[in-house]
Amino acid sequence: MVNVFGLLELNAPLALDEKRCVNTIKPQKECNLCEKICPTKAIDLNTFSVESSSCTLCGACSLVCPTEAISVEIDYVGVIKDFEAKEICIGCVRSDKAEVILPCIANLNEKDILNISTKKKLYFDISPCESCVYSFSKDIKNLISKAIYLSKVFRIGNIPSFAEEDYKPKFRHTSFKNKQKEEFSVSNKEELCSNKIPFEGKFGHIEISEGCDLCGACEAICPQRAIKIENAFINFSHGLCIACGLCEYACGLSHPSRPLTLRKAVIPSKYTKDYEPISISHKHICENCGKVFYTKEDNQSLCIICQKEKNLQNMILDLLK
Template identity: 25%
Template sequence: MSMLTTWLESLAYEIQINTQCLHTISPKSSCQNCSVACPQNAITITESKAAINEELCTKCGACIPVCPQSSIQGRSPERFTVKDILLVDEGHPPPGVEELLYFYKKGIRYLSGNEDAQISLDTTNRLLLEMGLEPIKKSVIPEALEAAPSYSRRGFFQKISFEGRRLAAESITPVAWQFNHEVFNMTSMFDKISLYETIIDSRTCNLCEACFKLCPNQALSLTEEGLEINQSLCNGCSLCTDVCTIGSISVSLKARQAGKSSLDVARIDCSGCGSPFYVWPDEITEECSFCRERRQRGYLNPNGN
């Protein structure tokens, strides 16, 4: 198959959203990453799903890297490089934190163009510094562009777009970097590094278990041995904070050594319904929260007491 054929097929590729979308998992999800990133407002979000309007979608791919669940399948935005410089033309969507971290792993150390990427660049550099790595620096227009005097800067990028992947591969990109929807997953971005920090406030948490049951990455677990948070599995989707009705859990973007944290809990059999439930060690109660609420409201429990 020729490169031209492959390129033409890629233009016809439909961007799809699979069932890993947070809105499919829970209607309480507040995630708006894809709709905010879409420059054409082609993505609408309801309580049960995110949907793409094919008539508005230009397949720019801006929605793909920002999905914490990697649930949007397609080709990510076209990016061009000169040595260790990432070129971002004004006509392309600016890269987010996920893309910048990905390109950093591939050897990119400079960013040239599109001032709209400054906020993402600042956040990315904060994470890199937290990991003890050198930040990405801003660069002037590289020599590769200056060497093409017959084209304006915008014209140079337009020429690349029109001539397709062959010109990009031969004159700019030293290696054909293949993109897919999973390479931007923050949980596997850097070995032994967590990019999110999850904290549970034991002073207010009632151990209802909603966050443990809905966490798509099983970063939260509750056993007789304790409440465990596996920071390395957290992808920052924040579904746990969305389903917590009392605001006892928080998720923040912070680079740190991957690891697990745990809190002591005790397992008790409810005196009302007999079902097991968890409490904090210093909490004295014989009833689960459901039986306690039923009693306070004057309802009968399942055993008729």
């Protein structure tokens, strides 16, 4: 058994990155997920601080943070992957089945579980969650269910599962020997990988419509550096995107037409950290001010500033008629 509570003696193991927090970027405090979910009210967003004496390191705040501004500075993934056994049951201190004990299962996110599952077969004992004072039962069930779903999508060898009364696998029985292979066939690989799978999690995909002038607001605000603008191309990495929504927010401030749209989805064929071009704009010289500007429209002759001025002039002239 490995009890990770021994690692909690580290000084200030909960790290806050103020630059990543949505509330430091937006003019008003719009996100308080970490504050709401904290069972001991240890987080104060007004001072952007954590009361260390109250914090239990349950990890719920890092689980719900959309921009990963909060993280527990303990390498749970490394500890579990170094465990000798190939099949491991994970739980909290109240579990009587767990071989690796965490302060709370919420310390792991979907990516952590997928990472560990490349090496280990994981079982999660959530039996103590229903009566836990932290009330994270629903969140933890959703977390593990998403990880199971994604591990099947990405065809990871070890599919995580929930621990039952006897968590050891019992499905390799002779009753399966007489089953036809066709009954266990999987979807066509090319068809599966080309699909966009709707998914409420930390995965996203963006689409760019007409009206984009390469202002760079989306690139500048992205905390994961998932967007890069180079040589009139907008390049995007699906594997880096965490679907925080800041790019869509910044685009809406810069352009009323909101040319950037974020979709929460998993695209297996694109789930790498590689960048691919998703939009190209054309270089133009404004007929009015002479400045270079970019647009997806071929026949645009004015930059966005001059176009707005022209629209305002036309509106005034119409009122004077």
